Amino acid sequence: xxxxxxPPARKVLSALFVGACGLAVILALIPLAxxxxxxxxxxxxxxxxxFFLNNPRPVGEVGGGMANAIVGTLILTGLAxxxxxxxxxxxxxxxxxxxxxxxxxxxxxxxxxLNGVPSIVIGxxxxxxxxxxxxxxxxxxxxxxxxxxxxxxxxxTTEELLLLVPNALREGALALGATRARAxxxxxxxxxxxxxxxxxxxxxxxxxxxTAPLLFTSFNNAFFSTSLTQPIxxxxxxxxxxxxxxxEDWHRQAWAGALVxxxxxxxxxMAARIAAAxxxxxxxx
Amino acid sequence: xxxxxxxxxxxxxxxxxxxxxxxxxxGAVLANDSWLSLQRFGLNFWxxxxxxxxxxxxxxxxxxxxxLYSSVLALLLATPVALGIAVFISELxxxxxxxxxxxxxxxxxxxxxxxYGLWGVFVLVPVVRAVELTMPExxxxxxLFSGPPFGVGMLAAxxxxxxxxxxxxxxxxxxxxxxxxxxQREAAYALGATRFEAxxxAIFFARTGIIGAVMLGFGRALGExxxxxxxxxxxxxxxxxxxxxxxxxxxxxxxxxxxxxxxxYLSALIEIGLVLFIITLLVNILxxxxxxxxxxxxxxxxxx
Numbered sequence: 001x002x003x004x005x006x007p008p009a010r011k012v013l014s015a016l017f018v019g020a021c022g023l024a025v026i027l028a029l030i031p032l033a034x035x036x037x038x039x040x041x042x043x044x045x046x047x048x049x050x051f052f053l054n055n056p057r058p059v060g061e062v063g064g065g066m067a068n069a070i071v072g073t074l075i076l077t078g079l080a081x082x083x084x085x086x087x088x089x090x091x092x093x094x095x096x097x098x099x100x101x102x103x104x105x106x107x108x109x110x111x112x113x114l115n116g117v118p119s120i121v122i123g124x125x126x127x128x129x130x131x132x133x134x135x136x137x138x139x140x141x142x143x144x145x146x147x148x149x150x151x152x153x154x155x156x157t158t159e160e161l162l163l164l165v166p167n168a169l170r171e172g173a174l175a176l177g178a179t180r181a182r183a184x185x186x187x188x189x190x191x192x193x194x195x196x197x198x199x200x201x202x203x204x205x206x207x208x209x210x211t212a213p214l215l216f217t218s219f220n221n222a223f224f225s226t227s228l229t230q231p232i233x234x235x236x237x238x239x240x241x242x243x244x245x246x247x248e249d250w251h252r253q254a255w256a257g258a259l260v261x262x263x264x265x266x267x268x269x270m271a272a273r274i275a276a277a278x279x280x281x282x283x284x285x
Numbered sequence: 286x287x288x289x290x291x292x293x294x295x296x297x298x299x300x301x302x303x304x305x306x307x308x309x310x311x312g313a314v315l316a317n318d319s320w321l322s323l324q325r326f327g328l329n330f331w332x333x334x335x336x337x338x339x340x341x342x343x344x345x346x347x348x349x350x351x352x353l354y355s356s357v358l359a360l361l362l363a364t365p366v367a368l369g370i371a372v373f374i375s376e377l378x379x380x381x382x383x384x385x386x387x388x389x390x391x392x393x394x395x396x397x398x399x400x401y402g403l404w405g406v407f408v409l410v411p412v413v414r415a416v417e418l419t420m421p422e423x424x425x426x427x428x429l430f431s432g433p434p435f436g437v438g439m440l441a442a443x444x445x446x447x448x449x450x451x452x453x454x455x456x457x458x459x460x461x462x463x464x465x466x467x468x469q470r471e472a473a474y475a476l477g478a479t480r481f482e483a484x485x486x487a488i489f490f491a492r493t494g495i496i497g498a499v500m501l502g503f504g505r506a507l508g509e510x511x512x513x514x515x516x517x518x519x520x521x522x523x524x525x526x527x528x529x530x531x532x533x534x535x536x537x538x539x540x541x542x543x544x545x546x547x548x549x550y551l552s553a554l555i556e557i558g559l560v561l562f563i564i565t566l567l568v569n570i571l572x573x574x575x576x577x578x579x580x581x582x583x584x585x586x587x588x589x
Binding site for chain 1: 289290292293294296297298299300301302303304305307308310311314315318365366367368369370372373374377386388389390391392393395396397398399400401402403404406407408448451452455479480481482484501504505507508509510511515535538539542543554555558561562565566568569570573
């Protein structure tokens, strides 16, 4: 008998393969659904005004919150941005402007390497460089650790976005007699700015969820503090402390903290998506 | 180079140089601060398993074992799923479903490690424990499933690591598959290939890059700290059993760093950090090299 069509065995195999790939997607989305379900359902129960307004209270006293940790996370991420935005953006400009040079590939390699360094190792580095000389844990050390994690993300995002700017813009500026610096900072960077800002926001969201680099740099603080030279609380470290404690009320607050963290991530990535879509429309894509 | 441009180049070059200096600085500082431990124990540090800070004995074998074992297990679990997702999104799924699926997998990657840890402690570990309890006696005799069912342990750690690595590997694998020229698939279809056979051809074409993507995920798993610390049980032992509470390099640093009361203890922990840094560095360099060499062999991309 002559087989005129594709033999069934091959078709079956192909269908099985397509099914397996679909199954893989479902397999990965199940944990996502479960994590989101528990964080939202457990977190919503415990999230109230006290959580945002009060500082932690001793075990057994109700009404404690994470006001100090929320402020701490804001200060830490602010410090991180102050360190990482200039280094990251200027490095990104260098990478795109001198993309062919040997030094640029060294910098690109360093950025990718730094991106792969485990966050706990960055924490050890910050401990050695900031905590040891100062003699104690401090907000500065935590901000330094987070900043270092942010640098490669911003640098690579900036580079990628600058490469998308049409070359005609650069040529136009140079043809008008602008220096390279003028062309970059008055024409090319502004053209890519919305995207760069989006990248910085995404990097901030990622950094705000980091725990490991803060454990022995900014440490933790049961009290409200805004001092840069003292230990400071952060949402993530506070969630960790509460999660491994034996107290029911603290577990409750840990879930509330997790919900705040996930909300930050969700809002930032949605905002980034909307911003990116808008930029795409303006560019006429 | 005109002189005003030189000033500009040097000006921003300083910032770029700072980035390079940081990476070099991490290596130098970690090596310097672990000198005490490096000198005292030498290679024995990584060959012995007795971790007794009070007695001043530091053997880090259980940590490197736990790190490698958990990461390899996570890789075994995550790779098929991650590649399935990458293939589904880039080759199979309808256009309208693509963006939402990419968003969801990115969300999976964006959830902070501490949130996975919290979920692991209160949701995953009890489930793992229940599974361990229902394991039939005949299987419990195997070394892979021996020991009491605690819930916390290698299995829980490997599962949570796998969940965290999947979106990462699949994103890189998707990028790699994107670089495979369309002509490869068209040629396969023209020869009468089924969907599977055409995709197999594309995967074969991209094999170097896909291995790179898997290794990049491995690098992530090696350094993952919080979620693993919270579910692995934190018991320094070299055990094959999936049920056994074990320990990883990142976890011991996270747990004991603030407790390191003397210089030798601190130095020993920093040495663990140094070795973790070197291992992840090598894995990253190797995987990026693979992905890069794959991207380079695609002539179409350079023209596009």
